[in-house]
Amino acid sequence: MLTFAARRVLVSLGLVWLVASLVFLMIHLIPGDPAELLLSQGGIAPDPASVQELRERLGLNEPLFSQYITYMSGLLRGDFGVSLQDEHPIAEEIALRLPRTLELVGAAGVISLVFGIPFGVMAALRAGSPLDRALSTIAGLALSIPVFVVGTVALLVLAQELKWVSAGGYVPFARDPGRHISLLLMPACTIAVGLGAVVFRVMRSSVLEVLEREHVRAAQARGVSPAVIIRRHVVRNAMTPVVTVVGLHLGSLLGGTVLVEYVFNWPGLSGYLVRSVEARDYPEVMGIVLVVSVLFVLLNFCVDLLYAVIDPRVRHG
Template sequence: MLAFAARRLLVSLGLVWVVASLVFLVIHLIPGDPAELLLSQGGIAPDPAAVEELRERLGLNAPLWAQYLSYMGGLLRGDFGLSLQDEHPIAEEIALRLPRTLELVGMAGLLATLFGVPLGIAAALRAGGALDRVLSAWAGFALSVPVFVVGTLAVLLLAQQLKLVSAGGYVPLARDPGRHLALLMMPATTIAVGLGAVVFRVMRSSVLEVLEREHVRAAQARGLAPGAIIRRHVLRNALTPVVTVVALHLGALLGGTVLVEFVFNWPGLSGYLVRAVEARDYPEVLGIVLVISIIFVLLNFLVDLLYAVIDPRVRHG
């Protein structure tokens, strides 16, 4: 297991280096002068002296290889540079906002798994029955409704009409844990509705596929109790594709929670990215995209480890 984890870790570190290099190259291969684009307002050409000063601040006058080495050296030190808007360290802002988005996405993934997995198993065991049809119809409806519609309806119904919860906002966990959790649940549940439907569908299909395997049929023929068959022979095999789906969706959600964070006024990383793009803050955009990409690579590393735990054959593949 340790050798498998070490191999996957080396591969992940290599991917992180490739991602960092690609982000650097893509930014520098975009046509046009980044400094000029940043200073352009309403199509009016900026002052050449200001453009030259900004190029010097960003290090754009140096050779490309020197910029790359400086960029990679900064990443190794955890230095993403300074914001062009207020010269605030970008790493500090990311460190402040990233845990909030990770918490939101993690809670959504937990809720989606807690509901999607057992409902998928229940539907598969009663395939074609009334419960299966009802749950499948719910999943289809949940997948067809955009996340911002779910969030808006939740605010209108639960917050404004029934007054059960607050419409949105953020309170640090250390200041008021109860209030923090209450404010977290609405946006997390909004994301979990669609993600839970995906988990449900994958789990249902996976269980149905595993139930047709020979070793499961043999266990049924021996008269083994249905609960024991699910625990011993079905669940572990059926969970493998679910792990993949949840991990990939969580990675995509890291940069895709913009609408949810906006609807519920949750100060996470996605809102920070939108602000950086609107302000044309080149260093901020670069830092945020890179952090999201690295986390996505690390999520895939964790998925590989979970595969090895769920299915020992993966370690020797």
């Protein structure tokens, strides 16, 4: 297990370095002068003196290799530079907003697993029954409805009409834990609707496939209790594709919760990215893209470790 984990750590570190290098090259792949593009407003050419000043601030006048060394050394110190809008350190803003997005995505992942896995097992064990058809229909509807529609309808019905929940916003957990959780549940459940449907369908298909394996049929022939077969032989083996799907979807959600954060006024990282793109604050965009990409790599590393725990054969693959 330690050898497997060490190999995955080395691969992940290599991917992090590659991502950081690609993010650095982004600014140099833009056609034309990046500083001039950043300062252009409404198609009007910026002042040459301002362009030169910005080039100096971004270090664009230095040789490419020197810029790369400066950039990588800054990342090792946790320095992402400063915002072009207000000179505020980008690392501080990311550190403030990233936990909020992670909390939102993590809560959505837990909710989707809590509902998707048991309902997927139930549907597979009763394949073709009215329960299976009903659950599959609900999952299909959940997948077909865009997330912003789910969020908007939830706000209209639960917040404005029934007055059961607040319409959105954010309160730090340390200030008011109950209020924080109540504001978190709505956007988390909105994300979990689609993700839970995916988990349900993958779990159902995986359980059906495992039920046909020889070791399961052998256990049934020996008279092993159905509950024991499901718990020890079916669910554990069926979890591998679910881990894959959840890991990939959670990684994409790290930078894809823009609409949900906007609808529920949740001040996370996605809203910060939209603001940075609109303001053409390229250092901010680079910092956010790098952080999200690194988190995606780390999430895949965690998924690989879960593979090894669920299926020991992966360690020797």
